[in-house]
Structure formats: structure tokens, C-alpha cells
Amino acid sequence: MPLLAIPGLGAEHSQLHEQGLYWLACDSTENAATLCRQVIEAMPEQGRAALLGDARVLHAVLEGIDPTCGPDELALYEADTQAIVHLHDDLPRIDLPGRVLLVLVPTAAWEGGKSERWCQALRQAALAAGALIVVISAGQSASLVERLRAFNQSLDGLAQLYRGQGGVRYLQHFWSNPLGVAGSQDVELARRDRGFAVAGRLQPLADAGSDELLCLAQSQVLEGAPALSEHWQVFDSISEVGAKASRAVSATVIFAMDGGQRLDVLARQLHTLRQLRGNALKLVVREMAPTLRYQDEQLLLACGASQIVPFGASLSRFLTMVDSIQGYIWRRHLPADFDALLARLRPLPICGLVAPRAFAEAVQQMWHGHRNGEIVHQLLVLRPAPGLSPLQACSRTVFRRDGDIACVVGDVLFLFLFACRSEGVEQALDHIFQLSWKELFISQDVLVSLDSLAATAFLDETVPQPPLADSVALPSVQKRPALVPRQIALSLEGAA
Missing domain, CATH: 3.40.50.2300 (Response regulator)
Incomplete structure (x- = not known):
């Protein structure tokens, strides 16, 4: 049974039909030669094989091959790119029946297309002759692989060996053999003395497709x-x-x-x-x-x-x-x-001081995204410093964002900050309060639920009217002093 011969790759991903056409796309000539050598060395002694490619690639494959491994008969055919493109016409000269034919081809040969017709002709010839053809292309070509994926009826298997994510990887797009049909598989390879082997455990990509390099x-x-x-x-x-x-x-x-x-x-x-x-x-x-x-x-x-x-x-x-x-x-x-979803993650067109009832209803509506874990809001209870009422503390506030609302209930201020993470609370308060909020309020509590909004006080529909800023007598310690330049004199140390 022909094998791809990558240790660690399961049989369903490495066995090949005894007749048909497979394509292995490698990103470099070196990797193509290594993979080709592994396939040859894994073939049974009584097998009949043939290797076709240009002189340079043939030499790269043969110079490292283990003479004690592989088939007794390995025919060599030197062919340039043009000859490989017209390979179907030359197949009768190869004595194809019963053979495994390995075709090493540069990716550049298919820049003008025509790969589909070439695959169709080769697969039909392989099936008619009871032979197996394995095409190993060398060179980067995402467009070629994308075209090959589209006409999988002309291929029994398509896989890609490429460098990515810090190493060499083997991406199998689809694979058919006597065990059935296997889908996408992407594994990391390790380079050993005798070629490639799977690194670590094989992880099937049941959810992934074959275009993950794109x-x-x-x-x-x-x-x-x-x-x-x-x-x-x-x-x-x-x-x-x-x-x-x-x-x-x-x-x-x-x-x-x-x-x-x-x-x-x-x-x-x-x-x-x-x-x-x-x-x-x-x-x-x-x-x-x-x-x-x-x-x-x-x-x-x-x-x-x-x-x-x-x-x-x-x-x-x-x-x-x-x-x-x-x-x-x-x-x-x-x-x-x-x-x-968009409605849950967008604030209502409301901001500033509102009535307790309007506050409770708006917060409950905007809280849905928080419940679903899609977004984080902050619901705060601020208690003013002694001598200040909540409305006096709000005399100099600026609400700039929709969804940022506040209300007064008893002697405390409830404040809701839409789409605000916990680490952003202090910055948000700095933007809202023109005076130092750390001096305006003696405590700041964060509520993790809306239970407090069910209280009777939140049925009040009275819209609060904060006093004018100029009419509020705030303790001087709470006012941020204006910055005034002052002159200082410098003297040299030790001067007389």
C-alpha cells in the first residue's frame, strides 16, 4: 500500500489509492525533494516506481536517498518544464501500468492556468493504466492551490507543505484513500534526519477550512x-x-x-x-x-x-x-x-440629571448588555460631604455622553455611567465634576445589581433642579485654586 510516509500522520491521512492522482504543493524545492525522498523510501521493495523532473531536482532527491530502502526498480526521466506541461502525450513512453509515478514540477509551470485540464488527463490515464501519479510542486503559489481546491473531482488528494507559525506545517485540504475521505488537517512538522515527522499530537481541525493561509x-x-x-x-x-x-x-x-x-x-x-x-x-x-x-x-x-x-x-x-x-x-x-444587539450596546439619547423614575427605567433598559456579558456599566452611589446636599454637589457638572445619567434620592446621588470599565470610573468622574469630586463626596459605592432601583423612591417623577453654580457657597477647600504664576529667586550654593 503506497504511503505518504510522514511519521505521526494517521493512516487515513497518509495512505494513497493504488491508482489515481494526488498533488502535494511544497513552498520550496528543498522541501519538495525531502518529501519526494520519503515517499520513495517508504515504497515496498517489490514496487515499481518512476521519478520525473529536471536534472537539478532529480539530483537533490537521489543524493540523500537510503539505498537500502524503497523499490527495486526506480526509473528516472529527465524533463524540462515544457515537457512536464505536455506530460500526457509522453505517458506511453513511461510504461505506466502498475507504476507509482512521482512528478516533480515547478509551480511556475502553471502561472498561465491549464492545471485543471492537465489533472483531468493525467487522472484518466492513471486509472486506465492502473497506476498512481503523485505530483509534487515546488514554489510558492497560493493561487494555484486555490484553483486545485476548486476541481477536487480531478484529484484524489491535495495537501500543502509550507513554512508558517515558526516552523514547517502540513496542511491537508482533502484526502481520499481506501479508508475513506478525510477533510482538512493542519499539523506542525519537525525535520528529522530522514525527513519530516509530525511534531506533537495530531489535532484535527473539524471547524477549519482549507484557506487558512489566505x-x-x-x-x-x-x-x-x-x-x-x-x-x-x-x-x-x-x-x-x-x-x-x-x-x-x-x-x-x-x-x-x-x-x-x-x-x-x-x-x-x-x-x-x-x-x-x-x-x-x-x-x-x-x-x-x-x-x-x-x-x-x-x-x-x-x-x-x-x-x-x-x-x-x-x-x-x-x-x-x-x-x-x-x-x-x-x-x-x-x-x-x-x-x-446594536440596541443593547448603544446608549439611550439621555444624559444629565433626571427624575428618579426616569433614571430607574433608563438604567434597567440599558443594563441588558451588562447582563449578557457584552459590555460593562457602572452604577454608583455617591454620598456628599457634610454640609452639602446632592444637588449642591451637582451645581457644577457637565454630562457629555449619552447614557451617563444621575438622580437624587434622599441624601445621596445615584450615578450611572454607560459603557465604563471599573478602571475608568475616576477619569469619568473627573470629566463630569468641575470641582474635585473626591472632596465633594465622602463615599463612593459601586452597585453590582439593580435591586436598589426597585425602592418606592424611584417612582418619583420630579425632575431635580440644581442651584446655579454662582449661588452655591461651597467650602473653599473644595474649590480648585486658579493657577497664578509666582516669581522665585535662585542662588548659588556656597555663594558669599
């Missing part, structure tokens, strides 16, 4: 640089990226977020792709201008974003971050209703 990106994220490799495809608009990504399975899809990009449009695009294509797709947002607030980031993450690269990250840092999520599977729950 990067689909908006052109802005590369800062004017061209596509970084053949695996990158660059587009001008979010719609173009989305259209291409709608046919992807586990590719990396990168969107740009700048001042001209509407957040809801991007969020909807992420949600649609995640809903349509599943959890193996890697969705990345690169912030090209300082536009995303905490609540915006949470919306994008809830809609399916795998990673958000913040503004200020260099191009090299951005690429490192993208590389770090290769193999990542999105594990969050995706809400089915985008509009309902």
Missing part, C-alpha cells in the same frame, strides 16, 4: 504597502472584502476602521460574515485613527471580531498580532438578531 484585507491596513505575499489579497472597500470573505472558511479577513467608516456598517458586516461562514474565520479590525471607544470595541467583538488592533500599533506590530491568531477559533456566542 489573508483578505482592505488596502488601508497596509499603509500603502503592496500585498505582502501571494497569500494576501488586497481590496479598496469594505464591501469588496466582505464579498470575497463570504466564500471563505478559515481565512484571515482584515478591515480598516477610520474616521470615515461608520461603525454600524462595519459591525453588521462582521456579524453577517460570522453568521454565514462560522467560527473558523479570523476577523480582524485595524483602527487607523483614534475613533473606537470601549463600547465600540465591545460591539465589534460581540459581532464576531477575533481581534482589534489599536491605533498607534506599527505595521510590523500589526502583522505580528495577525500572525498570533492563526489557528484561532472564535468561541463566543453570536446573537442572532443584529439590530437587538
Whole structure:
């Protein structure tokens, strides 16, 4: 039984049919020669094999081969690229019946296409002759592999050996043999004395597809640089990226977020792709201008974003971050209703001091995202310093954000901060209170539930009217003194 002969690779992923056509795409001539040598050495002694390629590649395969391994009969055929492209016409000269034919071909031979017709002709010839043909291509070509994946009826198996994630990896797109049909499999390889072997345990990628090397990106994220490799495809608009990504399975899809990009449009695009294509797709947002607030980031993450690269990250840092999520599977729950999700993560158009009833109703409505773990809000109870009423403490406040509201209940101030993490509370209070809030209030408690809002006092519909700032006599210690320049004199130490 012919074998791919990579130790650690299960039989369902390494056995081959005794007749048919397989394609192994290697990113370098060295790796192609090593893999070819392993296949030859694993063949049974009584087997009949033939090796076809140019003189340089044939020499690279044969110089390291173990003479005690492999078939008794190994025929060698030297052929240039043009001859390999027309191989079907020369097959009668090879004595194909019953053989395993290994064809080493440079990837550049298929730059003009025609690979589908070539595969169809070779597979038909192999089946007719009861032979097995294994094509091993050498050289980078993401476009070739993508074309080969599309016409799997002409191939019994397609796999890719490439350098990535700090080592050499083996990506099997599909594989058919007497044990059945195997889907996508991506494993790390270790280079041994006699070739490649699986490093560590074999991990099936049940959720992943065969396009995980592909990067689909908006052109802005590369800062004017061209596509970084053949695996990158660059587009001008979010719609173009989305259209291409709608046919992807586990590719990396990168969107740009700048001042001209509407957040809801991007969020909807992420949600649609995640809903349509599943959890193996890697969705990345690169912030090209300082536009995303905490609540915006949470919306994008809830809609399916795998990673958000913040503004200020260099191009090299951005690429490192993208590389770090290769193999990542999105594990969050995706809400089915985008509009309902958007409503939960957007504040109500209300801010400032409101009546207790309006406060309770608004907080309860905006709290839904907090319950679902999609966003964090802060509900505070502030107790004024002695001699101050809550309304006096609020005489000099500025509420700038929708969703930031306050109300007075008894002798305390309730304050709700929409989309505010715990570490951002003090900064938020600095923005709201023009005077030092640490001196205005003697205590600050954080409520983790809305139970307090069920009290009878929150039925009051009276809108509070804080006194005018100029009419409020606040303790002088609480007023921030104006900065006035003062003159100081310097003297040299030890001067007479």
C-alpha cells in the first residue's frame, strides 16, 4: 500500500489509492525533494516506481536517498518544464501500468492556468493504466492551490507543505484513500534526519477550512504597502472584502476602521460574515485613527471580531498580532438578531440629571448588555460631604455622553455611567465634576445589581433642579485654586 510516509500522520491521512492522482504543493524545492525522498523510501521493495523532473531536482532527491530502502526498480526521466506541461502525450513512453509515478514540477509551470485540464488527463490515464501519479510542486503559489481546491473531482488528494507559525506545517485540504475521505488537517512538522515527522499530537481541525493561509484585507491596513505575499489579497472597500470573505472558511479577513467608516456598517458586516461562514474565520479590525471607544470595541467583538488592533500599533506590530491568531477559533456566542444587539450596546439619547423614575427605567433598559456579558456599566452611589446636599454637589457638572445619567434620592446621588470599565470610573468622574469630586463626596459605592432601583423612591417623577453654580457657597477647600504664576529667586550654593 503506497504511503505518504510522514511519521505521526494517521493512516487515513497518509495512505494513497493504488491508482489515481494526488498533488502535494511544497513552498520550496528543498522541501519538495525531502518529501519526494520519503515517499520513495517508504515504497515496498517489490514496487515499481518512476521519478520525473529536471536534472537539478532529480539530483537533490537521489543524493540523500537510503539505498537500502524503497523499490527495486526506480526509473528516472529527465524533463524540462515544457515537457512536464505536455506530460500526457509522453505517458506511453513511461510504461505506466502498475507504476507509482512521482512528478516533480515547478509551480511556475502553471502561472498561465491549464492545471485543471492537465489533472483531468493525467487522472484518466492513471486509472486506465492502473497506476498512481503523485505530483509534487515546488514554489510558492497560493493561487494555484486555490484553483486545485476548486476541481477536487480531478484529484484524489491535495495537501500543502509550507513554512508558517515558526516552523514547517502540513496542511491537508482533502484526502481520499481506501479508508475513506478525510477533510482538512493542519499539523506542525519537525525535520528529522530522514525527513519530516509530525511534531506533537495530531489535532484535527473539524471547524477549519482549507484557506487558512489566505489573508483578505482592505488596502488601508497596509499603509500603502503592496500585498505582502501571494497569500494576501488586497481590496479598496469594505464591501469588496466582505464579498470575497463570504466564500471563505478559515481565512484571515482584515478591515480598516477610520474616521470615515461608520461603525454600524462595519459591525453588521462582521456579524453577517460570522453568521454565514462560522467560527473558523479570523476577523480582524485595524483602527487607523483614534475613533473606537470601549463600547465600540465591545460591539465589534460581540459581532464576531477575533481581534482589534489599536491605533498607534506599527505595521510590523500589526502583522505580528495577525500572525498570533492563526489557528484561532472564535468561541463566543453570536446573537442572532443584529439590530437587538446594536440596541443593547448603544446608549439611550439621555444624559444629565433626571427624575428618579426616569433614571430607574433608563438604567434597567440599558443594563441588558451588562447582563449578557457584552459590555460593562457602572452604577454608583455617591454620598456628599457634610454640609452639602446632592444637588449642591451637582451645581457644577457637565454630562457629555449619552447614557451617563444621575438622580437624587434622599441624601445621596445615584450615578450611572454607560459603557465604563471599573478602571475608568475616576477619569469619568473627573470629566463630569468641575470641582474635585473626591472632596465633594465622602463615599463612593459601586452597585453590582439593580435591586436598589426597585425602592418606592424611584417612582418619583420630579425632575431635580440644581442651584446655579454662582449661588452655591461651597467650602473653599473644595474649590480648585486658579493657577497664578509666582516669581522665585535662585542662588548659588556656597555663594558669599
